[in-house]
Amino acid sequence: MRKLLLPLMAIATLLVTACSSIEPWVKPYEREHLADPIMAIDPDPVSSSYMDHVFEVREGAAGATGGAGGGCGCS
Amino acid sequence: MKITLKRGLAALLLVLGAGAAQAGVLAEDRADIMYHRYQGGGITVQGPSVLVRKKFGESFAATANYYVDNISSASIDVVVSGASRYSERREQKSLSLEYLRGKTTYSASYITSQENDYKADTYSLSVSQDMFGDLTTVSFGYSQGKDHIGSSVDPTFADTIDRRDYRVGLTQVLTRNLLASLNFETITEQGYLQNPYRFIRFVNGPGSYARGQEVAPHTRTSNAGSIRLKYYLPWRAALDGQYRFYTDTWGINAHTAGLEYTQPMWNRFVFTGSYRYYTQTGTNFFMDLYPRPNYQNFMTRDKENSALSTQTVGLGVAYDFPLGFASSFVKRGTANLQYHRLFVDYSDFRDLRNFPPGTAEPGTEPLYTLSANVIQFFVSFWY
């Protein structure tokens, strides 16, 4: 996985520069549902990190629980 | 005899990483005060979690969290080892700083956790980038941690764990109503990876068993990948589905699947209901009962290393309270109550609490099951 990280990031940067001509298919003025607080990926970080902790202590698995983005796309 | 930090840094990072939720705009200022309580399997863990987040101008933000676990434990491991109920306190502090430049958010954080026989420090860096008209957010993260382990039964014992964690995440707006999130995480650990308080057992004569020392490998590498979809339902509700696959070099393969439904009601309330199913194979060197001492190089009877499955049902309610006089300094406030019930079924870990050596044919004792209640009550303010 570690060996993949640098090539993955190189691909991501290439994607960004080469594909900046892709038109967003959900326009900024069409994001009313995504901006709704009930659609937030992680609305209560104290709660989600606590539950992740409860599970990680009792289970063997760990990780890949994160997420960021979505929302209203306002700036 | 402790609920250790283990590899919980991924969970901790969620608290601080929440700030990077939207490159392009830093997440809002907020404060959360929580009381958490876990009760089950003879263990009660409760305490506060307090989070404060503040932006400085439009480009900088800081988040701080203070978390305590007050542990009172007469768990199956404590009882079977002959020890009595013990109390302990784990204190965790963290600080995260974010810098926003255009569509990129850089963040750095530090987390430290301390209990009387365990200290863990983790440093993290991450970068998050919005692209394609803010439909896509890509993030990369790296963490490095060092744990110092002691033993309350042996003051001369001291060892360490070195940990490295690499994360890649992608969140994608698929349609006006659908969000997807993909995450990959690799964790490598090196050092004393076993539990100084756990024992293995082996057959030492007909109808009897004796205790032995746990021996685990000095390295462990894990890979996890998850996908999550969140869908907006036309009557104003949300449905969230997640799946995660985990595999590591100790032989554990685990699947996690979860579903959560969010329903706003009566203008100020939001109800959530969730179900989570988790299953794992045991480590490839786990045995509840070894046929003889020194049966193999690595041996463990730590129940988290057993084949097991967990089912969790959850119910939550959030109330958006009217601000009235406070509206000049608070934008929004919620009071939240969440309840989860956990059921853990161990496929290869037996309940020895009523079966000391010589009382039953070893290996015929009932398999252990655990159920627990988890309660969270928290108040959040956005200011």
Place this chain on the structure above:
Amino acid sequence: MNIKTSLRALLVGGLLVAPALAVAPAGPAPKFQLTSMAGKPISLDQLKGQVVMINFWASWCGPCREEMPVLEKLYAKYKPMGFTMIGVNVEPDSKLAAEWLKATPVTFPILFDTKSEVSKLYQVSSMPSTVIVDRKGNLRWMHRGYKAGAENEYLDQIRALVRE
């Protein structure tokens, strides 16, 4: 993989330069006509001769809501000098916007672009978006997004255009 490689890898992700927040487009502002919340039909044509600021907003957008009092102040200050403000609400369902305006009223006209026709005409690429049109009906400034302090730029630009 050591720390140096990891750090370098992380910085690679942040190489992208921020797009400009205020751009100077050129050409005539696309014409449109919608009925205002007060019931009057408003078209960009009628407003020729005035400096027009068009603000695209939504009640669900935090920065948009923050910007409204700023726009109200600008409208009150420059109206006597031949300046006008139009708020174009982009929501397909105007109910929430109407409710918000009841609590936080503004005096400049609000148009409901429920079919997103004007948003598409102006190629609205961020929320909020603010466009400034000069007395001849030409597009002069386009602002993407709103951050506290942007009103200083608005002031400079409006002052300059109002003197033309």
